Amino acid sequence: MEWTNELTKRLGIMFPIVQAPMFGVTTPEMVTAASSVNCLGSLSLGDLDAEQCITTIRNTRKLSNKPFAVNIFTHSIPPITDTLRKKYQKTKVFLERISLQHDLDVIFPDIDELNISSYHQQIDAIISEGCKILSFTFGNLDSESIQRLKKHEVLLIGTCTSVKEAIILEKSGIDIICVQGIEAGGHRGTFASTKIPQIGGLSLLAQVSDAVNTPLIYAGGIYNAKTLLATKTLGADGFQVGSLLIASKESALKAFEKDRLKQIDEEDIVLTKSFSGRFAQGIKNLFIETLDSTEYILPYPYQNKLTGVLRKAAKMQENPNFASIWTGQSIHKFSEDSTGNILTELITATETF
Numbered sequence: 624m625e626w627t628n629e630l631t632k633r634l635g636i637m638f639p640i641v642q643a644p645m646f647g648v649t650t651p652e653m654v655t656a657a658s659s660v661n662c663l664g665s666l667s668l669g670d671l672d673a674e675q676c677i678t679t680i681r682n683t684r685k686l687s688n689k690p691f692a693v694n695i696f697t698h699s700i701p702p703i704t705d706t707l708r709k710k711y712q713k714t715k716v717f718l719e720r721i722s723l724q725h726d727l728d729v730i731f732p733d734i735d736e737l738n739i740s741s742y743h744q745q746i747d748a749i750i751s752e753g754c755k756i757l758s759f760t761f762g763n764l765d766s767e768s769i770q771r772l773k774k775h776e777v778l779l780i781g782t783c784t785s786v787k788e789a790i791i792l793e794k795s796g797i798d799i800i801c802v803q804g805i806e807a808g809g810h811r812g813t814f815a816s817t818k819i820p821q822i823g824g825l826s827l828l829a830q831v832s833d834a835v836n837t838p839l840i841y842a843g844g845i846y847n848a849k850t851l852l853a854t855k856t857l858g859a860d861g862f863q864v865g866s867l868l869i870a871s872k873e874s875a876l877k878a879f880e881k882d883r884l885k886q887i888d889e890e891d892i893v894l895t896k897s898f899s900g901r902f903a904q905g906i907k908n909l910f911i912e913t914l915d916s917t918e919y920i921l922p923y924p925y926q927n928k929l930t931g932v933l934r935k936a937a938k939m940q941e942n943p944n945f946a947s948i949w950t951g952q953s954i955h956k957f958s959e960d961s962t963g964n965i966l967t968e969l970i971t972a973t974e975t976f
């Protein structure tokens with residue numbers, strides 16, 4: 624197995640395997656562990672403000688001087704209209720009621736108390752900290768940001784969930800495209816459609832590979848040598864693994880969440896908008912079942928911010944019925960070994976397949 628390719632050269636790594644950015648799961652320790660076995664670690668900055676981004680980047684740098692990617696959410700923010708305000712209030716009242724019913728002590732914020740900022744402030748922080756690899760999801764960067772980042776020699780990795788999105792990313796000069804199949808855990812990166820492209824990795828990766836010339840990283844369902852090599856055959860230059868690492872030693876998940884993962888059944892894995900207002904894949908629970916068929920789902924990021932306090936309380940109380948546990952479609956043993964060992968095992972198994 625020859626690992627060296629365009630991607631390893633551009634990213635300055637030995638193995639084109641990417642530890643997926645996973646907000647709420649990824650830690651500086653996980654990123655460092657991935658980088659220390661010569662893969663690419665990715666630090667998710669999610670919706671952190673600029674100051675928090677700087678602290679997290681510096682904390683990661685204290686642990687290692689190897690290259691790693693930072694990751695942000697590049698979505699647009701719907702304005703607060705009277706209609707949204709009313710819907711927010713109704714959803715808040717509904718969530719207050721179910722929290723009380725289930726003994727969760729939560730104070731939900733009013734819409735005017737939400738701290739919602741655009742990704743541009745994160746870009747300022749990323750540039751000022753001298754980060755050289757930026758991956759992003761939920762949208763494309765605006766052209767001004769692309770030019771600014773390129774001027775500072777930042778390598779850009781955009782996420783697509785359809786051929787249409789891959790072409791948009793390529794046309795706007797994005798250096799590397801992360802192709803996210805429907806198998807992937809966590810949020811869908813969809814941005815060019817209001818509907819959710821439910822395209823499986825097999826179909827999507829092969830079609831994107833035919834449609835663009837940009838190097839491709841594939842994300843979604845890779846959990847062993849077989850799945851990694853299948854995506855290589857379909858056109859992937861790089862291989863992004865998320866769910867494979869979610870229960871690892873360096874994961875921010877708590878023991879009760881790791882235990883829940885180990886009891887997972889195929890039918891437990893669902894795509895839902897209930898926690899954040901965007902589709903994400905994870906383990907079905909009482910919260911999802913209660914919300915999914917109701918009108919109490921606000922657009923992202925409002926739903927995400929509103930349910931954030933509930934998820935935090937559920938995590939504190941170790942209550943899997945209200946915590947969001949994201950995972951993909953490939954069920955595996957959810958190893959609690961170190962990220963470094965899990966990745967090394969994947970590399971060795973691929974080399975000897």
Ligand SMILES: Cc1cc2nc3c(=O)[nH]c(=O)nc-3n(C[C@H](O)[C@H](O)[C@H](O)COP(=O)(O)O)c2cc1C
Nearest residue numbers: 643645646667760807808809842843844865866951
């Ligand atoms: C818990 C979790 C959190 C995630 N958070 C992010 C994120 O912050 N940014 C991002 O670009 N992708 C995120 N993703 C998606 C991953 O980058 C990747 O597409 C996915 O994990 C690949 O599929 P797999 O889980 O089957 O390996 C997340 C995935 C999971 C499982």
